[in-house]
Amino acid sequence: MWLWFHKLSSPPYAYRTVGLMRPWLFWPAILLMIVGAFGGLVLAPEDYQQKDAFRIIYVHVPSASLSLMVYVVMAVAAAVGVIWRIKLAHAVAAACAPIGAWFTVATLVTGSIYGKPMWGTWWEWDPRLTSELILLFLYLGYMALRASFDDTQRADRASAILAIVGVVNVPIVKYSVVWWNSLHQGPSISKLAAPSIEGSMLWPLLTMMLAFILYFGAVLCDRLRGEILRRERNASWLSESIASS
C-alpha cells in the first residue's frame, strides 16, 4: 500500500494513473446525475408548501456540501504536502481550489434562485448563504496568495499554511454566522431549509450528492493532470513521452 502511495507521488506515474481513473469517475457521475435529475425533477412529488420551487435543492444542497468538502480535501492535501514533503499533494491542493470556488458560486446562485420565489428578493443574509459567501472569500484568498508567489514551491508551502488556518476557522465562522442570524429571527431554521424530506424526495438527493462527489473526482483528475503538466514542463519524462507519442 505504501509502495503504491510512494509510486503515486512520482509525477509521470501519477499523470498516467490519474488519467486512467478519470473516465471511471466521469461517466458514472453523468449517469447518476441523469438518474438523480430525473428522480428529482420528474418522479418526486410537489412539495406541499414550496410546490416545485424546492426542486432546486437537488443542485443547491450537493453544491453546498461539496464546497465545504473540497475545502477540507484541499486543506488535508496541503497538510500532507507540508508534513511529508510530497509535491503531488500540493498539486492536488492547487487543483482543488478553483473547483471548490465554483461549487461555492453554484451554491450562491442556486440559493439565490431558490430564494426568489420564497422571499421575493434575490438575496437574503441567511446563515447558509452568508457562510458560503465567506467560504468563497476564503477560496479566493487562497488562490490570490498562490498567485502572488513566483516560485511554485514557496507558493505551495505558504498557501498550505493558509489552508490549514482556514480549515480550522471554518467551523468557527459557521457557528458565528448561525449565532448572528439566530439573534434576529429567534431560534429558527435556515430559510433555505429543505422541506420535510420523505423517501421519494430523498433518494434523488442522495443520488445527486454521490454524482457530485464523483464529478468532483473527475474534474480533479483533469485539473491535477494540468497542474502536473505545468509543474513538470521542463522535466525530461514529459519531452520524452511527447516525442514518443
Add this chain to the structure above:
Amino acid sequence: MQSSVPTTPGLGNILMLVMARDLRLAVRHWDQVLQPLMFFVIVTTLFPLAISPALDELRRIAPGVLWVAAMLASLLALESLFRPDVEDGTMEQWVLSGQPLSLLLLAKTATHWLLTGLPLVLMAPIVGTALGMPQSVWPVLAATLALGTGSLSILGAIGAALTVSVRRGSVLLALLVLPLEMPVLIFGARAVDLAMHGEPVAGPLNLLVALLLFFVSLGPFAMAAAMRISVES
C-alpha cells in the same frame, strides 16, 4: 572549540527583550503608533457624513461602525509589524537564533497590540459618544474591543507573516485576513449592541475570550511557519 556553553536566556527574558526593543523603536517613531488611531477616528467620522447627523440613527449603527473601523485600522497597522524587520535583516537573525520563533513573534505581536490595539480601546468610548452611545456601555465596549483587537492582531500577524515578502501585499493581506476576522466582528459588535439594550452580554463576551485564547495558543505556530517561508530569499 571556541564556544563555551552559553547561558541561554530564559523564555521570560526573551519576551521582555523583544518588548523592550519594540517599545524603544516605537518611541522613536511615534507616527507609526498614531496613524492607525487617526485613521480610526477619520473612518468613524465618515459615517455621520454619509448617513445622517441625527444621533438617534447613529446610535443604532454605532457598535457596528466602531468595530468595522477598528478592524480596518488594525489592518493598516499591520504594515509596521513585520515588514521593517524583514527588510533590514533582523527577522532572519531571529529565525537563526535557536530560540523558538513562535514565541518571539508572539511577543512582537503582543507589543504591537499594546501600541496599536490598546489606543483604539481607549479612543473608542470617546468616538462612541460622538455616535450617540451612552456612557453605560463604555465598560462593555472597552472589554470587547480589548479582547477583539487581540484576536485581530493575531490573525493579522498570521496574514502579515504570509504576505510580508510579497510586493505591495497590503490589499492581499486584507483579503486573507478579513474573512477570518468575521467571527470576532460578529461577537464583538453584537455584545456592544446587547449592552446598549441593557441585555446580558456574557454569551458573546465568553466567546470572544475563547477565541482569543484559541488564537493565542495556535496562532504563533502558524506565524512562525509562515515567517520561515517569507525570509527564504
Add this chain to the structure above:
Amino acid sequence: MLAQVAATSPQPQLEARAVHLWRGEKHLLRGVSFALYSGELLQVVGPNGVGKTSLLRCVAGLLPTESGEILWQGQQLPDGRDEFHRELAYLAHVNGLKSDLTALENLRFGVAVRRAVATEELREILQLLHVEACADLPVRALSAGQKRRVALARIMLTRASLWILDEPITNLDKAGIALFEARIAEHMRAGGMILTAAHQLLLQGQPGVRTLELR
C-alpha cells in the same frame, strides 16, 4: 598548530552532500558537496548569480534544499536545528541592524536573544573593530563601512563556532579588511570554522584556507 587541531577533530564539523537547489526554473546548485573542519576557512567563489548566497542560505537553514544533505557534527540538519543555530552566526548582505537604534543597542538586543552580555563587553568589541565612537550613535548616522563593522561585532559577540558570512568585506576599507582578516584568523586559531562567499579572496595562501568553486 592547525595540524594539532585537525588531529583532535578528524570528523568534519559541517558537511554538505550532493545539495541540489532550484530557483524557480533554474537548477542553481547541482550536487554541491564540501566538508569543513575545525579551524578552517572555506571560501565559496564563482561568478555573479551562480548561487553562492543561495548555498550559504541553504547551509544556514534559511532555504530548503531540493535534495541532498547538510550535516552538522554528523547529524542531518532538520533534526537538531536549534542546537545548530546556537552554534551559528550568519551575516547576510544586509547588516541585520535597526537603523533607529544605536550601535550599542543593536548589539545588546541582537546578542541578548542568544546569551546574556554585559555592556562593557559590547564596548570592548566595538573598540577592537575601531568603531567605539559609533557606540551611541543611531546606526542610520553611520557610514556603510562602519555599519558593516558593527555587524561584524555582532557576529563575534555570539561566540558561535561556525560563522557563515556572505560578502563580509563589502564597504570595508583596507584598514577594515585587515582588521577583519585578523579577527577571522583568530577565530580559526581557536578552532572555529568560517564559510564565506566573496569576490575577493581572504587570507590567501594561509594554511586551513580552501576555496570551493561553483560553476
